[in-house]
Amino acid sequence: xxxxxxxxxxxxxxxxxxxxxxxxxxxxxxxxxxxxxxxxxxxxxxxxxxxxxxxxxxxxxxxxxxxxxxxxxxxxxxxxxxxxxxxxxxxxxxxxxxxxxxxxxxxxxxxxxxxxxxxxxxxxxxxxxxxxxxxxxxxxxxxxxxxxxxxxxxxxxxxxxxxxxxxxxxxxxxxxxxxxxxxxxxxxxxxxxxxxxxxxxxxxxxxxxxxxxxxxxxxxxxxxxxxxxxxxxxxxxxxxxxxxxxxxxxxxxxxxxxxxxxxxxxxxxxxxxxxxxxxxxxxxxxxxxxxxxxxxxxxxxxxxxxxxxxxxxxxxxxxxxxxxxxxxxxxxxxxxxxxxxxxxxxxxxxxxxxxxxxxxxxxxxxxxxxxxxxxxxxxxxxxxxxxxxxxxxxxxxxxxxxxxxxxxxxxxxxxxxxxxxxxxxxxxxxxxxxxxxxxxxxxxxxxxxxxxxxxxxxxxxxxxxxxxxxxxx
Numbered sequence: 001x002x003x004x005x006x007x008x009x010x011x012x013x014x015x016x017x018x019x020x021x022x023x024x025x026x027x028x029x030x031x032x033x034x035x036x037x038x039x040x041x042x043x044x045x046x047x048x049x050x051x052x053x054x055x056x057x058x059x060x061x062x063x064x065x066x067x068x069x070x071x072x073x074x075x076x077x078x079x080x081x082x083x084x085x086x087x088x089x090x091x092x093x094x095x096x097x098x099x100x101x102x103x104x105x106x107x108x109x110x111x112x113x114x115x116x117x118x119x120x121x122x123x124x125x126x127x128x129x130x131x132x133x134x135x136x137x138x139x140x141x142x143x144x145x146x147x148x149x150x151x152x153x154x155x156x157x158x159x160x161x162x163x164x165x166x167x168x169x170x171x172x173x174x175x176x177x178x179x180x181x182x183x184x185x186x187x188x189x190x191x192x193x194x195x196x197x198x199x200x201x202x203x204x205x206x207x208x209x210x211x212x213x214x215x216x217x218x219x220x221x222x223x224x225x226x227x228x229x230x231x232x233x234x235x236x237x238x239x240x241x242x243x244x245x246x247x248x249x250x251x252x253x254x255x256x257x258x259x260x261x262x263x264x265x266x267x268x269x270x271x272x273x274x275x276x277x278x279x280x281x282x283x284x285x286x287x288x289x290x291x292x293x294x295x296x297x298x299x300x301x302x303x304x305x306x307x308x309x310x311x312x313x314x315x316x317x318x319x320x321x322x323x324x325x326x327x328x329x330x331x332x333x334x335x336x337x338x339x340x341x342x343x344x345x346x347x348x349x350x351x352x353x354x355x356x357x358x359x360x361x362x363x364x365x366x367x368x369x370x371x372x373x374x375x376x377x378x379x380x381x382x383x384x385x386x387x388x389x390x391x392x393x394x395x396x397x398x399x400x401x402x403x404x405x406x407x408x409x410x411x412x413x414x415x416x417x418x419x420x421x422x423x424x425x426x427x428x429x430x431x432x433x434x435x436x437x438x439x440x441x442x443x444x445x446x447x448x449x450x451x452x453x454x455x456x457x458x459x460x461x462x463x464x465x466x467x468x469x470x471x472x473x
Contacts, residue, residue, distance in 0.1 A: 012053065019040055021057060024063035026429055032072050039085045043073060057105055079123065115432040116465050117451035122319055124455065126378055131367055132358070139357040149355035151187065153344050155182025155329065159356045160362040163315075163329055170369075172304035173313060179337050180343060181330045184351050186286070187217055189314045189328050192197035194221045196336070196343045197282055197312075205240045205250035205325055209439035211258045211286075214251055227441030230257055234264030235269040240248065249282040250275075254302045255290035259439050259450050260410065261403040269302055276310035279381070283311045289319045291372050295378040309333030317359065319407065327351055327359060379407065386453035389462025390469075398449075399473055411449040415443055419447035425472040 012023050031037040044052070046060040053060075059139045062079060067073045091095040114124065154160065160177040167173040183189045198204070200222030206214060208227035213223050228246035235252055250272065254264035264272075285302045293299065303313040321327075332340050362368050365442050386409060387400050394411075399418050401410040413419055419435035426433040426449075436448035456462050 014454045019273065021059045021062040021066070024060065025066050028063070028067055028320065029072055032087060036184065037083050039083050040085050041083050041369040042080050043083065045080060057282075070398055112270050113432070114455065115430060117426075117453070117454065118432045118455065119434055119450060119452040120318070120323065121391070121452060122322060122407070122454055123375060123378060123382070124322060125457070126375065127322060128367065128371060128410055135361045135365075136358050139354060139361060140402050141325075143354070147353055147357075151356070153348060153351040154341065155180065155358035156353060156360060159360045162360055164331075166363060167301075167313075167315070167331065171287070172300035173331060174304070175331050176334075179331050179334060181332065181340055182356065183328045183330060184326045184349065185318070185328050186288070186314065186316060187213065187350070189330050190214065190217050190284075191221070192340065192347070193282075193284060193312055194218070194223065194331065195347070197424070198223055198342050203244050203246065205235070205244060205247050207235050207252060207257060208441040209259060209436060209445055211253070212439055215441065225441065230260055230261055230262065234262055234268050235272070237268055237275060241275060245279070247281060249284055251284045251286060252302070253286045253288065255287055255293070255299055256404070256406040258286070258288065259408070261401070261406040261408075262298055262300065263404060269305060273308070273310065277308040281310065285311055287313060287314045287315050289405070289407050291320060292376055292379055292407060294376070294383065295404045301376060303331065305335070312336075316444045317399040320368075320375070321359070321362075325355060325359070327355065330427060330466060383409070383453050384464045385459040386451075386456040389456075389459040391462050392459075393466030393470060397470070408450050408452045411451060413449065415447065417447055419449055422472060425448060429468060429472060431468065461473060
C-alpha cells in the first residue's frame, strides 16, 4: 500500500539525468510531505520494493538511507521501516481543491455525518452492535466457495423469503419471494422502476412538498415531474388528475408523508388506486419509515389495498437498521415480476452476499422484530424529549407540528425568518437542518426547519442545542 501511494507521485525514468535512487527518494519524500504517507505508516522493505520495481536492492537501500538521514523515515529493526513521527504534511496552493459552486453543493442533499438533528439516521447509539458482530462473524465463518461467486442479482433467496414473510405480517402485504427484488438503496430502486415501467417523456406525479432527490433522479431519466399539493390528508388526488391526467405514475409516501408526516387518508388511498386502475398508471409507494408510528398501530401499507396490480412497494433497511448497509427492496405486482427480472438481468447488479446473509440471520432469529419494537418506544421518548427541550428554549420563536409518526420534527418559523438562511447557519455551527423551502416543487410553503430527533438522547441535550439555535435567529 505504501509503495502504491509513493508510486502515484511520479514515474521512474531510467533515461532521466537524475539517478534512480534519487527518483525513489523524491517519490517517497513527496508522498510524506503531501500526507499520502502518514507518521508511523510502514514502508516496504528494500528487498520487497526492489523486487516490485525490478531494481537492484542497493538502489533502494541508498534511497532509504537518504530518507533516514534527513529524518523522513526511521528503522525499527524487525518491525521494519516507518515514516517518522511528528512530521506534518505541507499543503501547496496548487493542491487546494477549487471552490464548489452552489449547484454542486446542493446535490449533496444529505451529507454523511452524525451531526445533532441529522436527518435520515436511525438511533445509531441504540443499534445492537454486539449481536450484529456475532452474526457477522458466524456468517463469515460459514462461507463456502459457492458463497464467494457473484451474488444473485435479484437478492439472496433466503432474504427475499424473509422480506416477504415480514411484509405479510407487519405491513399486510400478500406477496411471494419472486415478487421481491433486493436493491442497493432508494435511488437504485427508482432507477429499476424507471427502466422497467417508464420511458423518457413520461410524466410522474410527485408530492408537493416532497423528497428533493426524487425530482433530480426523474430529471436524469428524462421524466417530467408534476407537483401535486399535499394537505392534512396527504396527496390531493383530484388536483393531480386536473394537473396531469395522463401521468404514467405517482410517487407517494402514504404512511408518513415526506416531509409533512401526515398520513394518506383512506378516501385518498382509494381515489389514488381508482385513478391508477382506470388510467393504467403505476403507484410507487415509498414506505421509508412506516414502522414508526407513535399514536396508534402502524397503518397498513397502500400495497395491501391493491387489487389491480398497480402498486410497486419500495422499502429500505436504512431507517430500521443503518444506512451504510446500502440495502433496499421492491415488491412488484405478480404480472410484472418477469419484466423486473429481465431488467435486473440486464443491469447485472447485486448487493454483497455476506451483508445479505447477516441481515437474513438478523431477521430469522427475531432480532429485527425486537429491534423495531425497541426503536418505536425509544423514538416516542426521544421525540417527546426533543420537542419539550426545543419548545422550552425557543418558546415564541417556533411552533412544532404535532405528528403521528416519523423520524423528524417540523419547526415552524415566524414569517420574517428564512428557513434556508437559518438552516445554513445551523450547518455552519456544527448542527444539521433542512429547510422546508428546499422541498417545494412549486408551491411556496411557510418557512420551517426539518430536524431529525432520533439521536437526541434527552431533553437536556435538546435544550442545550436549542440555546445554540437561539443565538442564530
